[in-house]
Amino acid sequence: MESLWEILSVFLLSTVKFVFGAVPMALSLGFSFFETVTVTSLGGFTGVTFFVLMSNKLVSYLKKRKAHQHHQDQPAKKIFTRKNKIIVKVKKRYGLPGIALLTPLLFSIPIGCFIAVRYFKNKQQILFYMFGAILFWSVFISSFKLVFR
Numbered sequence: 001m002e003s004l005w006e007i008l009s010v011f012l013l014s015t016v017k018f019v020f021g022a023v024p025m026a027l028s029l030g031f032s033f034f035e036t037v038t039v040t041s042l043g044g045f046t047g048v049t050f051f052v053l054m055s056n057k058l059v060s061y062l063k064k065r066k067a068h069q070h071h072q073d074q075p076a077k078k079i080f081t082r083k084n085k086i087i088v089k090v091k092k093r094y095g096l097p098g099i100a101l102l103t104p105l106l107f108s109i110p111i112g113c114f115i116a117v118r119y120f121k122n123k124q125q126i127l128f129y130m131f132g133a134i135l136f137w138s139v140f141i142s143s144f145k146l147v148f149r
Contacts, residue, residue: 006031007039014043015050018104018134023141036142037135044109044134051113052126058114087115096120100129104137 006029014022022043026036086106090098096116103112116126 011043015047048130055117100133
């Protein structure tokens with residue numbers, strides 16, 4: 001069994017950075033397949049729950065701050081970046097399952113949750129799809145340890 005500090009650090013990293021952070025860290029620390037899947041999934045579930053529940057508060061805070069910085073008679077110019085275009089394309093083509101599946105891989109968990117809450121209102125459905133995506137990626141990436149011993 002790994003030390004408590006190793007487990008805690010993998011768990012905490014899993015709450016924000018998943019596929020390219022926590023899972024490789026757990027594997028490099030010598031976690032078994034089941035330890036890796038368990039610790040990273042629980043950390044990811046915790047992060048998703050926290051950020052989905054806090055996203056509305058963040059959105060209202062940002063709106064107030066933006067309104068305070070810019071006068072209401074001057075609408076802010078929207079900037080479409082490459083990442084924004086990808087998000088809109090995934091949302092239109094694949095919906096919530098697509099955003100959830102790409103969140104641990106391309107986006108960080110906080111950003112993916114923020115995007116999901118921004119475009120979709122049903123928080124239970126967001127949690128369901130995000131949890132499924134986290135479990136999928138955790139098992140998928142951790143299975144490399146079983147295949148490439």
